[in-house]
């Protein structure tokens with residue numbers, strides 16, 4: 001039995017634009033996500049973290065074109081464009097975008113349960129209440145009757161996590177799940193994700209621009225830059241022995257204040273660095289890989 005939940009080779013995403021040449025955004029990334037681990041994906045805004053995750057989930061915008069050579073989920077191959085749902089769920093920075101403001105919390109949760117199989121509304125509500133309890137929502141019965149705007153940002157994110165888990169995923173993709181929250185609530189949500197990952201033996205991909213968060217949460221890290229993975233390794237390898245220039249720059253840019261300020265942008269040098277970014281991943285250890293050009297030991 002393999003220890004890898006998700007294997008993707010050479011994933012690309014391009015956008016077709018009216019009257020403009022097609023633009024490739026993700027330039028052929030390879031991903032291995034182990035079972036039962038939290039993997040961090042870091043990179044500055046615009047590096048392609050969200051788009052590659054949406055590619056995995058098959059929820060890209062209509063003008064996007066997704067390709068890959070191989071896509072194996074828990075040993076099962078998947079063809080490009082296949083519509084059936086993966087046992088995977090994604091949560092986003094802003095839960096409001098995923099919640100219908102005109103529908104109650106109960107409506108959202110019951111819908112997810114009933115998508116899994118034919119059950120009565122009563123049974124689905126009981127499952128929803130149990131899940132809300134699991135994610136630390138007090139008075140779950142009352143919450144079912146409330147609307148998204150009646151809850152705080154932290155509560156809404158807990159609701160999103162409950163919705164995600166009701167879909168019985170093996171993989172949870174959390175895309176900047178705490179960026180919009182204040183620091184105390186941020187810590188609570190991260191601790192909840194860590195707890196649930198262990199409890200449910202999930203694989204988690206945690207997408208963030210914040211190296212501080214990955215340090216405390218993740219066993220391994222992938223660094224994205226301009227649509228490519230430029231370095232990957234265990235958290236220790238990336239923190240204590242970074243090899244790619246970009247990883248080093250990101251580490252230098254870790255904010256020192258305790259308020260989760262954003263990493264500063266590394267400037268608009270994407271096109272100058274295109275040459276740097278082209279290259280081959282080389283193995284430094286069994287777990288540490290770096291894109292050859294741009295590595296300081298070249």
Ligand SMILES: Nc1ncnc2c1ncn2[C@@H]1O[C@H](COP(=O)(O)OP(=O)(O)OP(=O)(O)O)[C@@H](O)[C@H]1O
Nearest residue numbers: 015025043044045046047048049050051052061209
């Ligand atoms: N619908 C779209 N059409 C065309 N280009 C897009 C579209 N959506 C995203 N892009 C482009 O894809 C690139 C990667 O975006 P993506 O959202 O994946 O970045 P990110 O690393 O997740 O950053 P952020 O942290 O800001 O979300 C960006 O340059 C963006 O302009």
